[in-house]
Amino acid sequence: MTELLWGRQQQRSRGPKPAITLTEIAEAGIRIADIEGLDAVSMQRVADDLPVTKMALYRHVPGKTELVAVMSDLAIGPPPEHPAQPWRQALKTWAFDLYAAFAKHPWLLQSTIGRRLLGPNELTWMDRGIRALTDSGLSGGEQFDSILVLTSHVRNIAQQTITTGLTEEHINRALADILTTEAARFPSLTAALTTAGGSENQGLEFGLDRILDGLEALINARKDCASAG
């Protein structure tokens, strides 16, 4: 598993030349997931696209879990390069870049959840985020937790905005129906949504600014403390 994600490929000696490579398999999977969603990615489906037999894939990848892991790290890719910026601006562009990556491959929201083995690209994203906070005066754990908060926010907004399925309208209509018939049970929610006036869709930036405000407050407090001591 680690070997796969980190590209440790032992050189081949005897035997027929492989007709396909791990990268080609992953790319085929990505292609399918991009168009038809992650659920459409089955061993059979990937094999048909190459085209080889389904069991041929198992010569290059131990199972579907590992295939999805390789697909994910390959699809998310490395974070884009940017000129050096102050930490706040750096984190903001970092967050928008991450959102863009999720927008490009919506199925990454499904495949990169929970405790799992991380690939090099995903780790690079984390490293790049933490780098922005290196000179902030926060402790290592605080830097880590800060990036975690930002990541979860970006993920959540992406999940809310990026409409994977076509049930979008149906869900919204159902919610509207419920909120009109059962408004009495959810007074605060109803009030908030009626004054909200529909889809402002600025959730990403709003939450981002709040989190960054909170971080800035902590960083400033630490700086004051350091200069005073």
Next chain:
Amino acid sequence: MTELLWGRQQQRSRGPKPAITLTEIAEAGIRIADIEGLDAVSMQRVADDLPVTKMALYRHVPGKTELVAVMSDLAIGPPPEHPAQPWRQALKTWAFDLYAAFAKHPWLLQSTIGRRLLGPNELTWMDRGIRALTDSGLSGGEQFDSILVLTSHVRNIAQQTITTGLTEEHINRALADILTTEAARFPSLTAALTTAGGSENQGLEFGLDRILDGLEALINARKDCASAG
């Protein structure tokens, strides 16, 4: 679907008395998911526990998707009651309550992701969260987005801390191995993790405080603006 989640049950007329109810089915599913995880919940497995035939379930629920939805709303339950508090403290206890709910039924982290039809309990959670911000001076959309940010943070921390599988140790060891052999590729991340000193596990409160700090700053800014105008 809406009828199921919202308990609209039409009264029965002719025919044999139902041997099982929707609630019993959902409870059986919850029981299985709590012990063996959400993946162990199959129609066959749920039916065996009741015990009835698998196809009997389809008389009460249209499909597995709907069953999981009913299970989820039933398992998360209504948010606990608390005496009135200032908004910040209210949101903090609300967040901890939500975390506790996820800790009680870890599979809720899997089953309640993405755009979906919300049940009454889940909506009550949202309503209760927004209620804390009703008199904050924030707009309805801002109140909504604030709760969204808090929810995503709690979810993310729960996913990080609550160990569903037994691969925990294996993953950590693999990550440690990689960070030692490939430390040069991830300098900032390595530095942050080495100074962090392992599992402080205060991620929930840290992020919570930062987000609440950010919200407080916005609320205060609005108040100043209002009093000045």
Next chain:
DNA sequence: CAGTACTGTGTCCGGCGGACACAATTAACG
């Protein structure tokens, strides 16, 4: 040239969600 390691193929399995026809039950109606 012989041996051997490696690749892709074909077949098979258990389990999954779900469609459909059927038998059994029970309330409503003449």
Next chain:
DNA sequence: CGTTAATTGTGTCCGCCGGACACAGTACTG
């Protein structure tokens, strides 16, 4: 009170899934 019709749970069947395993062809090594 008997008949009818609606509703319940059962059994069988299907296609798809991930994966195990034996087998045949290929290409390098001695």
